[in-house]
Amino acid sequence: GISMKETLDKCKKILGGETIIASTRREPLSSGTVSRYFMRARKASGLSFEGDPPTFHELRSLSARLYEKQISDKFAQHLLVHN
Structure with a gap:
């Protein structure tokens, strides 16, 4: 495969x-x-969401912070294409 x-x-x-x-x-x-x-x-x-639903950028930011905390800042920045 x-x-x-x-x-x-x-x-x-x-x-x-x-x-x-x-x-x-x-x-x-x-x-x-x-x-x-x-x-x-x-x-x-x-x-459905209470209040305003999350935006793409809010979810992207949250995922970056979680990856930063769980793996590394370098990994999170690479995913965000911030080399």
Whole structure:
């Protein structure tokens, strides 16, 4: 079988960059586009929230802090593509 790493490497090679998610023009997605599609997916999930639902950036920030605490700052920064 094919490993996850091989799959991700193949996606990066096809897209010609470090990301595996890109626009149809093979350019990185803007933060606004990512947020907009996240909001659509969140609404489509049918989940309900008290107060304001979490944004993509709030969840991204939370996951970074958790990875920082559980693994390392370097690992979290790498995931956030802050080299």
